[in-house]
Amino acid sequence: MTPAEATAKETSMSDPHPPYLHPPYKSTVLRAPSQPLVMPAYGPDAIEQSSPVFGHAELNPLDDDLTSQHAGDPLGERIVVTGRVLDSAGRPVPNTLVEVWQANASGRYVHLVDQHPAPLDPNFTGAGRCITDAGGRYRFVTIKPGAYPWKNHENAWRPAHIHFSVFGTAFSQRLVTQMYFPGDPLFALDPIFGSIADEKARERLIARFDIGTTVPEWALGYQWDIVLGATPMEE
Amino acid sequence: MSIQTATPSQTVGPFFAFGLPYADGPSVVPEWHPDSIRVHGRVLDGAGEPVPDALVEIWQAGPDGRAPVAEGALVRDGHAFAGFGRCPTDGAGHYWFSTLRPGGAAPHIAVTVFARGLLKPVLTRVYFPGEPGNEADPVLSAVPANRRGTLVAVREGDRSYRFDVRFQGDEETVFFAA
Numbered sequence: 001m002t003p004a005e006a007t008a009k010e011t012s013m014s015d016p017h018p019p020y021l022h023p024p025y026k027s028t029v030l031r032a033p034s035q036p037l038v039m040p041a042y043g044p045d046a047i048e049q050s051s052p053v054f055g056h057a058e059l060n061p062l063d064d065d066l067t068s069q070h071a072g073d074p075l076g077e078r079i080v081v082t083g084r085v086l087d088s089a090g091r092p093v094p095n096t097l098v099e100v101w102q103a104n105a106s107g108r109y110v111h112l113v114d115q116h117p118a119p120l121d122p123n124f125t126g127a128g129r130c131i132t133d134a135g136g137r138y139r140f141v142t143i144k145p146g147a148y149p150w151k152n153h154e155n156a157w158r159p160a161h162i163h164f165s166v167f168g169t170a171f172s173q174r175l176v177t178q179m180y181f182p183g184d185p186l187f188a189l190d191p192i193f194g195s196i197a198d199e200k201a202r203e204r205l206i207a208r209f210d211i212g213t214t215v216p217e218w219a220l221g222y223q224w225d226i227v228l229g230a231t232p233m234e235e
Numbered sequence: 236m237s238i239q240t241a242t243p244s245q246t247v248g249p250f251f252a253f254g255l256p257y258a259d260g261p262s263v264v265p266e267w268h269p270d271s272i273r274v275h276g277r278v279l280d281g282a283g284e285p286v287p288d289a290l291v292e293i294w295q296a297g298p299d300g301r302a303p304v305a306e307g308a309l310v311r312d313g314h315a316f317a318g319f320g321r322c323p324t325d326g327a328g329h330y331w332f333s334t335l336r337p338g339g340a341a342p343h344i345a346v347t348v349f350a351r352g353l354l355k356p357v358l359t360r361v362y363f364p365g366e367p368g369n370e371a372d373p374v375l376s377a378v379p380a381n382r383r384g385t386l387v388a389v390r391e392g393d394r395s396y397r398f399d400v401r402f403q404g405d406e407e408t409v410f411f412a413a
Contacts (some may be wrong), residue, residue, distance in 0.1 A: 016243045018354040025246075027352030030281040031402045033410050040358075040411040041377040047296055047337075047345045048358075052319035055306035090239045097309075101254025109250040113288075127254035163248065165255060171294045171345050172413050174356060178245040195354050196243045204242050229241040229413060 016204070018195035025191040026152055048172040049231060054097040056131050064130040066100075066142040074124035076105025076143035078219040081179070081207065084136040085166055088230040092136025098226075099165040100140055101127045107146030107160075116148050141219065147186060159186035159193060170231040179224050180206045244355035249288050251349075252323060256290070259311040260321035263293070263334035270298070273395040274361060274388065275331035278324050278348060281403030285328025289350035291400070293320045293332055293361075300338030340368035341375060348400055357410040361398045362387045374411075382409050 020032035042048055062068050067078055081100075085093040103109045103126065106118035110125050126145075130138050145160045161178040168174065180193065187193055187202075196202045204227070213221025247255075264271050274293070278286040295318050297303050303318035311317070322330040336342060344361040362369055364387050369375055375383060385408045388396035401408050 014240065016240050018243060018245070020354060022354060025352070025354070027246075028354060029352075030284075031286070031350060031352035033357060033407060034281070034403050035382075035407050035409075037410050037412040038378050041373040043373055046374070047294060047302055047343070050294075050302035052294060052308045052317060053304055053306050054309060058306065058309040086239060088239055088241065099255060101251060103250075110253050111250040113249055125253065163245075163251065163254065165247075171347070172358065174292070174347050175242065175244060176247045176349055176356065177242055178248075192245060192354070195245075201240065201243050204240070205245065226242045227239045 016196065016198060016201040018197075022191065022195040024153075025195055049170050051096075051167050051169050051171050051173070054095075054131060054167070059129050059131065063128055064138075064140050066124065066126060066128045066140065068141075069125055070123040072123040074104065074121050074143050076121075076124075076146075078141065079144050080139065080141055080213055080215060080219050080221040081162065081224060082137065082139040082213060082221070083207075083224040083226060085132050085138065085168070086136060086225055086227045087169070088228065090227075092132070092134075093168055093228065094132050094134045094136055096132050096136075096169070097129065097167045098132060098138040099127075099129050100142070100162050102142065102145040102162040103148055105143050105146050107148030118146070118148070144181070147184075152191060157186050157189070159184040159190050164226065166226055166228065168228040173228040173231060175226070175228060177226075178205060181222070182206055182209055246351060246354050247290060247349035249351040251290060256321060256323045257309060261330070261332050262311060263318065263320040263332055264316065265311075265313050266333045268333070268335070270335055271333045271394065272336050273331060273333055274344065274398060275329065275395070276397050276399040277328040278330065278350070278400045279328060279402065283404065285324070285326070286350055286402070287324055287326045287328055289324040289328070289330070289348055291322050291324065291330040292347045292349075293334070293344050294318055294347075295334065295344040296337040296339055296342075298335050298338045336363070341366055341372035343372075343374075346398075346400070355413075357400070357402070357408075358413060359400065359408055359410050360386055361396070363396065364388060364390050378409050385409050
């Protein structure tokens with residue numbers, strides 16, 4: 001075994017990510033790469049070891065409050081979603097960009113392709129951005145998204161989720177994922193959630209209801225930490 | 236050594252268009268910049284069909300060969316070089332960027348592609364044709380020789396380069412492990 005092959009093997013044993021090819025999720029069949037990934041021989045100065053820098057001034061003050069982006073209040077259950085972005089050693093990642101997008105309370109996206117016959121909400125777009133604070137913390141105020149049907153298979157429904165996009169300190173750490181809500185009855189039926197083989201890894205996508213985060217008389221609170229992969233140098 | 240296991244990836248899905256793309260995303264530098272180059276191409280699936288719902292991101296060194304440290308990739312001021320670009324594919328699977336040619340011995344641009352049907356992104360690099368430094372580049376030379384060409388853009392005149400991303404097939408693009 002060459003060192004590259006040994007590294008690949010080690011990585012696969014601890015790799016929490018889904019495979020590219022997961023036939024129960026039909027769209028993977030023609031899109032999953034079929035050739036083995038190449039282990040990149042990144043040097044210490046490789047561009048993938050660094051990440052774009054986003055400034056607080058590039059965001060609007062209401063970008064992290066998805067309930068305040070229109071004239072009126074959106075329909076649905078107001079929630080606070082907060083947590084920390086951590087590196088693989090558990091250290092907070094400050095000043096990194098976190099982006100979210102989601103369906104409204106009825107399970108409808110503001111997207112022309114979404115044909116689900118559920119109502120749009122004129123007071124809810126469902127997209128937000130924030131930059132983590134010195135402790136690596138992000139915080140969004142939003143509406144709990146609804147479940148929605150899709151055409152992957154007969155009677156297919158996605159569990160309620162919020163899409164997250166995170167940068168980190170190395171471009172190779174770039175993460176796009178989905179945060180789910182505890183106790184969703186659709187988990188066992190969803191081929192996207194189920195694409196992650198390891199149960200403990202799947203559970204890391206489920207936010208935790210937290211009464212301490214809940215704002216009295218106003219919004220329920222959820223906590224969800226995001227752990228980025230090791231950078232090439234850490235490996 | 237890692238003490239925390241990473242949060243697993245999930246697909247970007249089909250509905251990111253109102254959340255992730257932004258007006259100046261593809262214009263890493265304005266197209267009127269005298270040194271701007273165009274890097275563009277199509278994203279194609281295993282049937283050779285265009286992928287109309289992919290999101291392509293690039294990250295690159297400036298002409299000095301260094302990773303940019305300037306803010307301003309979201310709100311461009313037309314002058315600072317922030318080195319990051321984001322472009323969704325159109326109905327024909329096409330993406331484009333206006334940027335500067337990176338410096339360095341073997342100039343290259345890091346590329347990440349997200350799409351419905353990709354449970355995790357694919358990572359690749361765009362190299363430029365005819366660069367004498369390509370042969371000695373450690374990343375490019377670690378790629379099997381018969382697949383190396385998939386990482387080299389096609390020159391289309393002085394300031395335009397074409398780079399197609401193929402998820403599968405005989406000319407499948409080389410993708411790197413994260």
